[in-house]
Amino acid sequence: MIVDCHGHYTTAPPAHRAFREAQLAGLDPEPAAISDDEIRESVEGNQLRLQRERGVDLTIFSPQASAMEHHVPDEAIAVAWARACNDLVSRVVALFPDEFAAVCQLPQTPGGGLGASVAELRRCVEELGFVGCNLNPDPSGGHWTSKPLTDEFWFPLYEAMVELDVPAMIHVSASCNPNFHALGAHYINADTTAFMQLVEGDLFDRFPTLRFVIPHGGGAVPYHWGRYRGLADRLGRPPLDGHVMRNVFFDTCVYHQPGIDLLARVIDVDNILFASELLGAVRGVDPETGHHWDDTKRYVDALPLSDDDRRKVFELNARRVYPRLDARLASVTGPGPGTEV
């Protein structure tokens, strides 16, 4: 089977966005009343259509990343918004249980604590069957006022993730800094930044089973793999393969063949998870190829991988990194690769 580990609900019904706007206007609204038919319609012609056309069996699905808007400082607003977004994603999964698994948005705020995020993670995983979370390393939205991911500030969340055995995808949200285009700079910079923080720190000594997926092909990291290997050496850090790469995974959201070729050339196949970020940053057709830029399955199909390695990228790595997905699938498709990292 083929699992896409990175999809966002970017086509949620407009009433959901209207709720958000009422919330930001200080109206203290109730989440939008959205029917099952509206939800079906919002995915069947969009996410699900493309997913089926491209031969993807299941997408690990989360609320729209740019709309998480963690820069809004009011925690009560963040909690209500995250709950509404997560509940909607949960309903998508309930309607299409064979084609989606859910990952949650956390109610982070700039400068705020993590108590509400831990509570929402628990609610989503324990009550709603979610298999992971998206963690924003910069809730300020491009001002980077938070602590690095290796700081003990984040430990309460990591403790819950370890206990629940769920990974986080490191994913920022909208940019409030005019220097950073969200999709063209902020997202990619955050991926690169997070990786380097992990190189500098010893987070996985403290949390040996903590797992992060760094999206968008790991930001700039694979292209600069020699730089990171060299910096690790110069800084007296352990070699990447025996350190960070035991707990960190890159997705395949890189929108051209040469990029995917590089990723597969330098990163161990055990650390690569298939993904396309549908319907995401880069919609439309590449005039040079005649195919959608984000049809990343074509690029992975074109890699010279053995059948075993290809199955790792398309399925088994995702089941290993998201053991709660594996457990769900095991009852249908037989055992996966186990949950060890």
Next chain:
Amino acid sequence: MIVDCHGHYTTAPPAHRAFREAQLAGLDPEPAAISDDEIRESVEGNQLRLQRERGVDLTIFSPQASAMEHHVPDEAIAVAWARACNDLVSRVVALFPDEFAAVCQLPQTPGGGLGASVAELRRCVEELGFVGCNLNPDPSGGHWTSKPLTDEFWFPLYEAMVELDVPAMIHVSASCNPNFHALGAHYINADTTAFMQLVEGDLFDRFPTLRFVIPHGGGAVPYHWGRYRGLADRLGRPPLDGHVMRNVFFDTCVYHQPGIDLLARVIDVDNILFASELLGAVRGVDPETGHHWDDTKRYVDALPLSDDDRRKVFELNARRVYPRLDARLASVTGPGPGTEV
């Protein structure tokens, strides 16, 4: 001949750093008295030795990037520091005129104007024979409080660059933000950020002959070339090849063969300038290859380029982007490719 477009004077004599420290301590010191012998010694055993060993004829040399420290807000301090740094680089070039050309540090400050930077650029180019400048898009040092490079704030500097016919390398300095490791995140993020700002704007309509070199292989850009092509399309921007890439060039400071292979595969050979950033971020030997990570000439040598294309990367593109270098070399080695962009 082989021109390395990106070297920093990271081995300046200790008295120069002592001057800086006295300056930061508020002592209003005079620049250090450094003898020609001290300067010779500081480069002959370091930069120049490696340059000669690796077969590089000439390096476009500038003050140490991380020590520019534009985050110090006092303009008088910034001016005195930039002058001292540039004067020292000028003396290196005077001592080794066949092996170095100079690029200047600008006295930028966070929130400050550009008058002092324009004046220092003019002094360096008109009086000292410099061939370009380093431009810091984030003088705050990782807080990104300045305007995007496409904002009219920067126009006075661009007007001077155009008049003097010198390019800028986009290069940040030290990071004051604990989220960003300078060499492992801030540098690469700045490259990516600057490129995306240029995609969003129309700067080169206004300044058709303005030229920027984006170092470190263009940050994350070549690895995500499909993303940038797709974003340009989605944002209604012109295709990259006929827009940004008429005025923007990437260097080859990418420290492994797969990265250089990718760069050459996706970026037009006319837009690639050889560089290694000696003695820079990543010193030491890659145990997998037995060679220095930053010996980028090996990677470029291994590219399947025609002789004409190889000469572009090693020499002709640099002479085209830095016409004042070309003019200097033309009197020695014959005419280069002209100064048109």
